[in-house]
Amino acid sequence: MAIALVEGSNRILREAINRSVLGTRVAAPPGCWSCIQGAQRYLLTDNVVQLQGFQQKKLETGYKISGQKDAYFRTMEEKLTKNRLILKDELKTLLHLCQTKDEVEMAKRVIYRYHEENKNVAFGEFRFGPLFMRLCYELDLETSAFELIKDQALHGFFADSTSFNILMDLLFTKGHYERALEVLLEMKNQGVKFNSETYLLASAICYKLNTSESCKICTTLFEDMQLKGDQIPRRAQYFAVAFALNQNDVVKAHSCYSQIMNTENRICSNLKILLQAASGDLEDLVKTLEMASESSTSHLVKKTEYCMSVLATIREKLQDNPALCVQFEETFANLHALGQVTSLTLDDLLCHTPRTKRHPLKPLKQNQASRRTFKPLGSVLLAE
Numbered sequence: 071m072a073i074a075l076v077e078g079s080n081r082i083l084r085e086a087i088n089r090s091v092l093g094t095r096v097a098a099p100p101g102c103w104s105c106i107q108g109a110q111r112y113l114l115t116d117n118v119v120q121l122q123g124f125q126q127k128k129l130e131t132g133y134k135i136s137g138q139k140d141a142y143f144r145t146m147e148e149k150l151t152k153n154r155l156i157l158k159d160e161l162k163t164l165l166h167l168c169q170t171k172d173e174v175e176m177a178k179r180v181i182y183r184y185h186e187e188n189k190n191v192a193f194g195e196f197r198f199g200p201l202f203m204r205l206c207y208e209l210d211l212e213t214s215a216f217e218l219i220k221d222q223a224l225h226g227f228f229a230d231s232t233s234f235n236i237l238m239d240l241l242f243t244k245g246h247y248e249r250a251l252e253v254l255l256e257m258k259n260q261g262v263k264f265n266s267e268t269y270l271l272a273s274a275i276c277y278k279l280n281t282s283e284s285c286k287i288c289t290t291l292f293e294d295m296q297l298k299g300d301q302i303p304r305r306a307q308y309f310a311v312a313f314a315l316n317q318n319d320v321v322k323a324h325s326c327y328s329q330i331m332n333t334e335n336r337i338c339s340n341l342k343i344l345l346q347a348a349s350g351d352l353e354d355l356v357k358t359l360e361m362a363s364e365s366s367t368s369h370l371v372k373k374t375e376y377c378m379s380v381l382a383t384i385r386e387k388l389q390d391n392p393a394l395c396v397q398f399e400e401t402f403a404n405l406h407a408l409g410q411v412t413s414l415t416l417d418d419l420l421c422h423t424p425r426t427k428r429h430p431l432k433p434l435k436q437n438q439a440s441r442r443t444f445k446p447l448g449s450v451l452l453a454e
Contacts, residue, residue, distance in 0.1 A: 131166035199233030
């Protein structure tokens, strides 16, 4: 029964994505939360994209091949002409040497040849897909990446979620949301398993498209995750709440918000008052803002920040209620004086990339002993 439900949700997802890609975009309703064309930022952290590590490897490869880069490219060109075998390390080196679009075009020809020779390699072999996507990410070659990932001749070359996620992130950054949705569909069609980053990207893309079809896709994705017992990423939940507000679906927005485990952050604080405004809970809304502006709070505790654009939307909602409007204006003045009003929009907060989590190096154990002398390892090394 569960399998049938999952298969049914997959079919609905494919159909919904097809309609969204081929259909027209529906205009967003007026209001602060409809302003979704603001920040276009990277959604994934460098822990996933690993662009810094890739660029470091490019520098190392460039030093090793110093003065011989042109000769290396001529050698690879000759291999293509004479139909010689392309080795794994040769393709690795080539991708790390590419600096221009023309060089990437040459590398693409090598990729086709390499894949033709190695497409039946056992699972677990080195994955070149993420490597090529990082190269396209660095050089802003999203079109080349898009064409290759959809080319059936390379089916299996991008058989990992990371390749698709990196490309969707790049397309999202460029504002190519329809194409990013096509990549999501291609990922589904190729049977590549979605991970937490995929669901985050999918919810963000659907939020940006802001259509009824993308709303169905987002809903289906969340239902699919719940059927599989997977946990919905918190940032994806933020997008889901904001998206439901865009669609004027207050019930769904409340439902999505109630599933967020930790709401002690400024995104949730802004979403909460927007939810209160959309629900007509204007008195509770003003009380929420008054509590946030209380000066008795310790200066050591980080105070809640509200977006200026969100507060402007709240002001519009209160225009027909003079008494609450006066309370709001007093509270707004207090919030502004306390530095609790930010010029960042809700879209800025949603699309902001969290800091990369760094894991400090563990100190070496001092009690390691030599197996030969049974003395501390450091003293043995010094003696020898």
